[in-house]
Amino acid sequence: MTAFQIILMGLLIICAVSVSFSQNLLNSILIYMSFSLVMSMLWICLESPDLAITEAAVGAGITSVLFFVTLKKIHAIDASEPEAKEETENE
Amino acid sequence: MDFICNFPFFSILISLFSGTICSVLPAKAAKAVNRLVIAAVGLMSAVLLLYLLSTGESFIYWMGHFPAPWGNEIRAGVLEAGMALFFCVIMYLSMAGGAHKLPGEVVESKHSLYYILVNLLLSSLLALVYTNDMFTAYVFVEINTISACGLIMIRQVGRTIEAAVRYMIMSLLGSGLLLFGLCIMYDLTGHLLMSNIKESVALIMANGEYQIPLIVAVALMCIGLCIKSALFPFHSWLPDAYGYSTVSSAAILSSLVSKGYIFLLIKIIYRVIGFDIFNSTRIIDVLFVFGLMGMIFGSLSAIKENDIRRMIAFSSVAQIGYIYMGFGMGTQAGMVASIFHILSHAATKSLLFIAAIGLTDVSGGSRKFIDLTGAAYRNKWAGVAFTAGSLSMVGIPLFSGFISKLLFAQAAVQVEGKMLASLIVLGISTVLNAVYFMKTVIRIYTSEQDAPYRSITFRDRKGYTVVLVCSVLLNVILGVSSQPVVDMIGQGLAMFA
């Protein structure tokens, strides 16, 4: 079990480092998603099933979905005319 | 247990619950609820303060059915009750003073959201003041941060959103460090309640085991709270956040939010680590140096500034430097001076922000100094109030700023190693303060015949004027009859131990 934990921790560090150096935003988000999954496995190993369920539902699910929507929104903003969306400063 | 002992709990719960209630109310009703809640909480805190002064000892209130190391609890003493009362007064004044500007600054449909955030902010401040549990403090620090961010960016111009992003990033760094320090502390002591941690910390220091991680944990918590309260090198978010958000937000943020974190730090110093143990570490020297640097550099940036609200914002950086300098002295007198300065700065800064908006209103909304020429003649009350606030900031007798500077000087004289440095920097900083505040005061009292906004006359707003007068009075009261307040602070600090 200890060996398995150490492997998982190694994976965590690899994921965290590769998030920092990945050029593509989508890739970073996907790597972060796998980071969360590894984390939830680690929590099963550490005998905290409550945390594992929550992390799997939240970290790998909801947070990643929110990241994806943000990325999509940003591309959509890129696609539409900038003038149409220009906000006016009321100063 | 007397019924009054329920008041801290009631005030936290009422303000939390009113946030939920406001989410289904229309804006007008939400505003009424907001005012009512602030007034009610203030009243309760005042009664509690009188009660505590008469009994002369603090009390612990269980949050649940379980006693100390198992359950969660809150604690009320003179200092806590006094702070809560003061926070409510300042918050009421800030909300009332900025109310007339709100329709111009925030979209109509989002007014009720604004009041929700203010209620939640109040509840989190109260919880930070009263709590006796480290993890609860962390949770409410997060509520405080998020609602403060909401208050910054509710006025949706580009600047405020950018400021909000910067504020969030710095704050989250701070919360991360705070939480990490807290976890190490939990690991070393096995407790989360402040009183229990303190016992274990004393044991650890006596045994000599685990001393290094303990010091690191304390340092991490201190740095986290310093970042969150915008101590000098971490202040990059501050000018934009205070300078461009709504008036009430700026007043609340500068005078309350950062003070909430500082008060939590005081609690940690006294109730978690122990004053003597804290003073035997090197951390106070770091705080002292950063405080001094903040005093100088904050004032220098304020002198360079060409925008009145950003100037006031930079002045906050300098004033927070004063507070940390008081911590850094490591004596009881320095701590009393710092706490008094928290009060005096909060009273003065909100007054300055509210008065500045009256001046810019009669200058065509421009905040450049050149356009403010003669503004005090066009809006007399705001001019008088701004002058009073400036005099207080500079440290003229009769105003609260004078007393806090006097206390700082007295405290500095008692400390051998740090006396010279603190006195010199105190002097320099006072001169710099005088330079930029007097420049502004002279500018608003210069009558210029061909000033562009001469024709604008001030529409008399009774509520606004009343708020200004109240703020000035609060300042003068703090300045003239300071002895009872100082005594109360001393009594409160004695109760902390």
Place this chain on the structure above:
Amino acid sequence: MGPNLLANYGEAVSAILFCIGFTNLLLQTNLIKKIIGLNIMDSAIYLFLAEKGYIAGRAAPIVVDGVTSVEAYINPIPSGLVLTGIVVSVSVTALMLSLTIRLYLRYHTLDLDEISMQLKREGK
């Protein structure tokens, strides 16, 4: 160096992860990556806490067959704290992401330095 570095390998990993997240939050120019760094930082702290509660050879803190002796279960407190912490970090992430969308709508970039340059150029 103290004696327990190897025994505390889990904590060491969480310390390293914390610093990676911290560095990301400080140094990345891209806002989305900053937010990911923030999440990594938070997860690292939660890992640290969960390691604190773990005791080798004991079961998860869910009472089985009415056995309520201390020797049977791990420490439940860290799990509770982490549960609270996860909610906080989700809320903060959602807030940061919505701020990102707003900022992008206004300035068409995710780089904070670039935004401050734009602000300087606009003059006001």
Place this chain on the structure above:
Amino acid sequence: MSRKKSIEEYQKTSAFRFFRWLSGEEDPYIGNVEMCPQEEYQPDQEAALRREKEHDAILDKVYDTTHNKSLYLFHRLYQATSVLFCLFLIALLLVTVSYLPANGTVIRPVNNEVAERYIEKGLEETGAVNIVAGMILDYRAFDTLGESHVLFTATITVLILLRLNKTEKDEAEVNDRRFEPKNDAILQLVATFLVPIIIIFGIYIILNGHLGPGGGFSGGAVIGAGLVLYLNAFGFKKTERFFTEKTYKWVCFFSLSFYCLAKSYSFYTGANQLHSVIPKGTPGAILSSGLILPLNIAVGLVVACTIYAFYAMFRKGGF
């Protein structure tokens, strides 16, 4: 030829169709499933060019070493100090960790009388089989009350940032769906099967919070994820039939009010040493452990609605 079937017959078998589909010669769903052709994502060339130019101009200003030396130096200094600070932090934390009590052993400050009582008396005092649930919703309930309000505060700030008015919302919805198929048959089919299962699983996690791993927050997040899947498959038209801003407002209001009032009652009776009238029930039964089950349900409702609200707000600025 040893083949028993003729070629025509073979062509009618599903194996043949499968191999053809595998090699990409024919789509087996053509004619069976209605599909919307995906539009290619085409960025506006002109706008992109202009933006690029501006971007370059700014970059020139930012990173122009010859004209803007002080700024360049500042950047370098900032980066260097950040890196140094982070390395210092790593070293500091590792040293700290090495001095911490050894992990995994029993004799540590963490395993003191607090954890002991939670484990030994938890079942008796809170009635919850899951000790963690008993701890966060009974012993240390004030934290959890704060936590649910953190979520509430975050929703309010997201509302402030992203809520649009009616006309903007319609426009945003059109923009939002421009680059993706309206009714993706595969997604809809999968969603029809999966969404009920996901939602039932979420409800199970919530209701089982005091008996096993799980609880209000994780269950609510699962339900929220199910709702998001449903929304993605069938669009806002379908979800608006049962979930609008009003629903969200009132569900949130009632759940949080219930939470606040229930906990106020328990705090009040606890602090004033009054007897609480809430029965604990038999441990292990579904209706047991006092307030924990209703509180879990309230939290679950809030979280499910909040997650859906976040998603809808991100997608089109309202719902």
